[in-house]
Amino acid sequence: MTRYQALLHDAKTRIRETSIEALRAGDAAGLLIDTREPAEWAAGHIAGAQAVPRGILEGKIEQLAPNPDQPIVLYCASGGRSALAADSLQRMGYRNVLSLAGGFNAWQEAGYPVER
Numbered sequence: 001m002t003r004y005q006a007l008l009h010d011a012k013t014r015i016r017e018t019s020i021e022a023l024r025a026g027d028a029a030g031l032l033i034d035t036r037e038p039a040e041w042a043a044g045h046i047a048g049a050q051a052v053p054r055g056i057l058e059g060k061i062e063q064l065a066p067n068p069d070q071p072i073v074l075y076c077a078s079g080g081r082s083a084l085a086a087d088s089l090q091r092m093g094y095r096n097v098l099s100l101a102g103g104f105n106a107w108q109e110a111g112y113p114v115e116r
Contacts, residue, residue, distance in 0.1 A: 008080050011087040017101040020110055023073060028098055030071025031064060033057070035085050036104065040077065044114040046107060054081045058088055068093045075100035075107075 001009070018028035023046075034045050035054040045051065052060050054076065065072055072094060074082035082099040089097045100107075108114060 004080075008083060011083050014090065015083055015086040016098050017079070017083070018073060018098040019101055020106050020112065023100060023107075024110075024112055028073050028100075030073050030096065030098070032073050032075070033064070034104070035074055035076045035081050040104075042116075044104075044108070044116050046075065046104065047113060047115045049075070054085055057085050058092065061089060061092065061094070065094070069095055071096045071098075073098045073100060076103050078105050079103040 022028040023032075032046060032049040033052050034041055034049040035052060035057060036045075037053055038051065041051040050064065052064070072089065074085050074089075074097065076082040076085075079099060079101050080103075082103060086097045086099040
């Protein structure tokens with residue numbers, strides 16, 4: 001196991017994930033944040049998402065979600081960056097954070113709609 005895999009595994013012991021099906025059905029509602037890089041966002045994203053790259057998320061989150069009980073759903077390409085981001089937001093006091101399991105790749109593979 002690489003150090004990154006170990007870090008990710010550790011983070012996933014503390015966060016909650018949601019499925020692409022739950023997000024699509026509206027069961028995982030909340031502020032939807034795409035934590036990928038701008039070029040990834042430009043190539044396609046989930047409708048209704050806000051682009052906030054992982055590197056600036058902690059600095060921007062209080063503007064987007066001043067209430068720490070605000071439901072937040074994070075996603076990235078495969079679920080790694082969003083899991084680490086969810087862990088970080090929870091350490092900042094956010095109590096209702098979900099990471100999208102499988103990320104944008106799983107969303108696309110399922111044939112769900114993508115905005116460009």
